[in-house]
Amino acid sequence: MPDLANETPDLADERVDHRFKGLPPDAEGLTVGELSAQRRNLFTGGYTTPVLALSAESVEHNLRLLETYAERHGLAFAPHGKTSMAPQLFDRQLEHGAWGITAAVPHQARVYRAHGIARIFLANELVDAAALRWLAAELDADPDFRFLCYVDSVRGVELMDEALRAAGAARPVDVVVELAAGANGRTGVRTEAECAAVADAVGGVATLRLIGVAGYEGTMPGADAGRVREWLHRLVGLAADFDKAGRFDPSIGEIVVSAGGSEWFDAVAEVFEEIPELSLPVLRLLRSGAYVSHDDGQYRERTPFNRIPEEGALLPAFRLWSQVVSRPSAEQAFTNAGKRDAAHDLHLPEAQVVRDARTGEIRSAEGVTVSGLSDQHAWLATGPGADLEVGDWVGMGLSHPCTSFDKWQLIPLVEADGTVVDHIRTFF
Numbered sequence: 001m002p003d004l005a006n007e008t009p010d011l012a013d014e015r016v017d018h019r020f021k022g023l024p025p026d027a028e029g030l031t032v033g034e035l036s037a038q039r040r041n042l043f044t045g046g047y048t049t050p051v052l053a054l055s056a057e058s059v060e061h062n063l064r065l066l067e068t069y070a071e072r073h074g075l076a077f078a079p080h081g082k083t084s085m086a087p088q089l090f091d092r093q094l095e096h097g098a099w100g101i102t103a104a105v106p107h108q109a110r111v112y113r114a115h116g117i118a119r120i121f122l123a124n125e126l127v128d129a130a131a132l133r134w135l136a137a138e139l140d141a142d143p144d145f146r147f148l149c150y151v152d153s154v155r156g157v158e159l160m161d162e163a164l165r166a167a168g169a170a171r172p173v174d175v176v177v178e179l180a181a182g183a184n185g186r187t188g189v190r191t192e193a194e195c196a197a198v199a200d201a202v203g204g205v206a207t208l209r210l211i212g213v214a215g216y217e218g219t220m221p222g223a224d225a226g227r228v229r230e231w232l233h234r235l236v237g238l239a240a241d242f243d244k245a246g247r248f249d250p251s252i253g254e255i256v257v258s259a260g261g262s263e264w265f266d267a268v269a270e271v272f273e274e275i276p277e278l279s280l281p282v283l284r285l286l287r288s289g290a291y292v293s294h295d296d297g298q299y300r301e302r303t304p305f306n307r308i309p310e311e312g313a314l315l316p317a318f319r320l321w322s323q324v325v326s327r328p329s330a331e332q333a334f335t336n337a338g339k340r341d342a343a344h345d346l347h348l349p350e351a352q353v354v355r356d357a358r359t360g361e362i363r364s365a366e367g368v369t370v371s372g373l374s375d376q377h378a379w380l381a382t383g384p385g386a387d388l389e390v391g392d393w394v395g396m397g398l399s400h401p402c403t404s405f406d407k408w409q410l411i412p413l414v415e416a417d418g419t420v421v422d423h424i425r426t427f428f
Contacts, residue, residue, distance in 0.1 A: 010115075011088060011425045012036070016257035020410040021341075022051030032410070032423050039305045042112040042321070042420045043355060049393065050322040050337035052404070053414040056421055058317035059092075059292060066291050067096040067313045072311075073269040078102045078121045078258075080289030084405045085426045087115035100146070102287045106131035111427045113138055113145075118428055121217065122149035123287065125156045125178070125187070129163040133134055148211060148256065152188050157201040157208065164207035172209040175202055177242075179213060179235050181220040183229070188215050195238055199247050210247055212256030212283070213239045217264050228249075228264045232271035235259060250280065258285035264295065266304035266311075290401045293317040297347035297399020318398045320349060321359075322378060324390050333380040335394050338373045341407055347399035348373065351380065365394060372423035 012033030016023055024046030027035045042053055050118065070077040076099040081090055085108065090101050100119025103109045105130060109120050124150045126132060138145055152155055164173060177195050180188030189195045195213075202210045215235055217228045239257050242248060248255055255278055259267040265288050272284040290299050305313050322337030342349045350389040351365040367386030372379040378396070384387055398404045405411070406428045413422040 058315035084287035132163035136167040148174040161205040214258035218261035260286040262290035296397025343403040349396035355393035
């Protein structure tokens with residue numbers, strides 16, 4: 001497995017202390033790199049429960065799968081970094097062919113830049129004057145830094161232009177017009193005529209440069225394959241219309257057409273393969289982010305690989321380990337992990353395995369169901385066949401990566417035999 005700590009020595013040099021839950025108390029004062037180099041066992045090496053673990057093998061598998069998928073379908077790839085906010089994983093994504101990393105808000109972009117990310121797609125309209133001042137300084141200081149973001153209103157263009165002129169920006173900010181995914185979609189311009197008006201507003205200022213079109217289909221109300229493909233064809237048509245109208249300056253070098261969350265990237269690949277020849281090369285940019293860890297709920301059910309199994313399958317990488325602290329009856333048990341530790345916005349955790357406190361043997365969590373969560377407890381319903389006692393470790397699968405990563409600042413990366421080979425730092 002790759003040694004992620006050695007790739008980011010500033011993170012490897014951070015000291016282990018009370019800030020990081022689940023880590024061994026006797027590791028206090030060690031650097032993250034030193035702790036990782038000890039290759040402790042998650043179960044016998046002093047880690048305390050609850051502790052979230054990432055499977056080293058599953059992460060590597062998922063990175064390779066999306067790399068080959070994107071290559072096979074002629075897609076560039078800017079995975080959404082808000083999923084993990086983990087620079088070590090960003091590095092691995094870039095090594096596995098990612099064009100850049102997508103952000104949602106200025107804070108995330110600042111984290112990316114602090115860790116050397118050279119290409120950032122901000123999938124939002126950026127109208128914060130303080131953030132635009134920071135962006136102008138970053139662009140002016142580094143000619144190799146590439147940044148692009150949405151615009152979805154004439155007013156937004158006015159605010160961006162005002163802030164960038166006040167900041168004395170020397171380089172224009174690259175923007176893509178966001179087409180809303182449906183009349184009641186989340187953000188974005190609703191009609192092609194309004195898109196043209198926004199594009200013309202961009203063309204009327206010197207601080208911005210129109211380089212393409214984009215959107216996000218994941219929040220489309222009533223999304224299904226037909227509606228998603230219909231919207232993607234509109235997006236492609238919008239790019240072609242802009243090009244025909246001469247709205248793209250030849251100096252931009254390429255036209256960006258971007259979409260794709262973690263539920264419909266098969267439709268994106270299919271429609272983007274049909275993009276007609278335009279006056280400039282087209283960067284077909286996918287932005288799916290949840291794939292790096294996948295999950296045992298939301299994306300297990302909705303991943304496009306369920307529809308295209310011949311392309312491969314993602315593997316869930318999360319397992320939350322907690323310990324049985326109470327077994328008050330034959331029908332009930334409680335572990336010491338709750339809402340502060342486990343994603344619960346979409347589905348409850350799924351009890352999968354039990355590590356016997358007496359023998360260390362790992363067995364199926366047959367008859368054990370997570371029925372609820374308190375702040376610091378999981379409520380387990382235990383059927384007649386459930387073999388569970390106080391002290392046992394329960395391994396749970398989680399749903400929704402974005403709200404799993406954000407509860408943990410330092411996450412052990414664990415091989416199948418329990419060896420901790422690294423620790424993944426997050427910045428939420």
